[in-house]
Amino acid sequence: MKRVTAVCLLALALAACKKEATPPPAADAPATPGTTLPAPVATDDGAVELKEVVETTPNYVVGITYDTQAAKYPGLARELKRFADGARAELVESANGRTAKENPSPYELSLTFNDVLDSPEMVAVSADGSSYTGGAHAAPLIARFVWLPKQNKLLKANELVPQKAGWDAISRYVREQLHSALSQRIDADDPEPAVRAEQMETGARMIDDGTGADAANFAMFEPIKAADGKLSGLKFVFAPYEVGPYSDGTQMVEVPAAVLLPHVAPEYRALFVGGV
Incomplete structure (x- = not known):
């Protein structure tokens, strides 16, 4: 999207x-x-x-x-x-x-x-x-x-993770978290099965459109600081409309260093927990 x-x-x-x-x-x-x-x-x-x-x-x-x-x-x-x-x-x-x-x-x-x-x-x-x-x-x-x-x-995101394979992995992780959050939000309203299926389909489509394996879709992120001063991960930020309707507001997904590190450019690995 x-x-x-x-x-x-x-x-x-x-x-x-x-x-x-x-x-x-x-x-x-x-x-x-x-x-x-x-x-x-x-x-x-x-x-x-x-x-x-x-x-x-x-x-x-x-x-x-x-x-x-x-x-x-x-x-x-x-x-x-x-x-x-x-x-x-x-x-x-x-x-x-x-x-x-x-x-x-x-x-x-x-x-x-x-x-x-x-x-x-x-x-x-x-x-x-x-x-x-x-x-x-x-x-x-x-x-x-x-x-x-x-x-x-x-x-910038494309410098931190320079290869598409990295964004494939990050995209999969972020999608899983967003799909789970979507399911929980819908279930909280206890809709009829047909309504739930329609809402899940529509919401899942928006999530998938907004989280394709492209650095541009993950341009907004925040570092998550660990106790030792390094980064324990990144929090990717999605504005309203990017992965859901306006009513869902800004959505954020934390991706741990363990998921990121295999794909982070060598010059930035030392910033993360577990980086060399």
């Missing part, structure tokens, strides 16, 4: 990031001590201000909150601000392009960034909110940013 507009904002933000020229590492750049990760690359360390945004006009209302320490990582801060600015620009354009007759209520955007993990090896920030531009309900605004401070770069 194609990702909804909210998630596409993240793709646009990351695509813009790719266009920025990044100088190659110096030939004599030392390896980072205590890890097999690639050596850091030089980047522009100019500070980025992550300032709360509150706007109220007759056409739109915007509230953006940065409840995060990401400003100490300029590259990550730029990614967060790019995502927020893009969401705001899209809302404002839509609001200014409509007429009061079409929709008398102001359009609304609410977005909050929170820290998920902040360690020397890895930083993760969540973005959760919504954008209302008319209709029955607001569109979800959901993104996840995983940053490698020592490499000054975002960690």
Whole structure:
């Protein structure tokens, strides 16, 4: 299933990031001590201000909150601000392009960034909110940013697991968990057998469409920290509509390191429990 507009904002933000020229590492750049990760690359360390945004006009209302320490990582801060600015620009354009007759209520955007993990090896920030531009309900605004401070770069799903075989395995595991959760939700309502069969068929189709063995379907993930500081696994995040109807909300599936490790790129294996 194609990702909804909210998630596409993240793709646009990351695509813009790719266009920025990044100088190659110096030939004599030392390896980072205590890890097999690639050596850091030089980047522009100019500070980025992550300032709360509150706007109220007759056409739109915007509230953006940065409840995060990401400003100490300029590259990550730029990614967060790019995502927020893009969401705001899209809302404002839509609001200014409509007429009061079409929709008398102001359009609304609410977005909050929170820290998920902040360690020397890895930083993760969540973005959760919504954008209302008319209709029955607001569109979800959901993104996840995983940053490698020592490499000054975002960690992307297709770099973490570079081979399709890896996504085949992850897809199977995630589907099993989502199918089980779907069954439990339906059974909780105790529907008639025919209704249950129809709901299971429809729900299973949405799950399978949204979890095909493609890194793009698993672009949003959060690291799960173990007691020793390494990662015990990853939590993959699916926005409403991706693997279920809007009423099911955001769905998450935790995939343990044991499932991931055989497929993780060698340079990132040391980040996980059991990695070398």
